[in-house]
Amino acid sequence: AQKVTQAQTEISVVEKEDVTLDCVYETRDTTYYLFWYKQPPSGELVFLIRRNSFDEQNEISGRYSWNFQKSTSSFNFTITASQVVDSAVYFCALSVHSGNTPLVFGKGTRLSVIA
């Protein structure tokens, strides 16, 4: 069975601070995909990034960066110079095999960025 753990329930930061959201996953499959989604107050889940199990290259996209480490089964997400608009619930999710299988989500981390 697959499992995703987001140990941080809520994080509050002051605008312009950097913040890292932690994600730890469990799976016995050797081929899998990891995702991050953002759920703003409006409620709609927004896709942010996808990584497959064979690609441990970290990625930076603007103020967002991701750190994937198979050795520790972690897929952490960092927002640099946070902004109020980053306030949302962030979900880490796992899909095995081709990645077209149903997503297993963590419980989410609620990020509040205070001006």
Place this chain on the structure above:
Amino acid sequence: DTGVSQNPRHKITKRGQNVTFRCDPISEHNRLYWYRQTLGQGPEFLTYFQNEAQLEKSRLLSDRFSAERPKGSFSTLEIQRTEQGDSAMYLCASSLKYLGLAGGSNEQFFGPGTRLTVL
């Protein structure tokens, strides 16, 4: 708008009534998923389709729940004899079938959800 749409956005019903939700996926997407999200939790998988074939149902999907995707386009989720524990946000997502090196992508795109309140 070419995103995933869901109707209705909100539904209030009395315990014991039947309700039906509709999901219209992104037009070229052949996979469609249903999830349920309760307050403070991540979405939980209910069932999914490839075209009109229902590929998997979660243990969460009791006999009171049924889903269809008759022509491989839109899908409906029906809950019979609703219970207060059914109150949740019901999310629909769609994706392309990932072809690996042959192309495609596997991220799921979500609709705005239908919030169900059972009184």
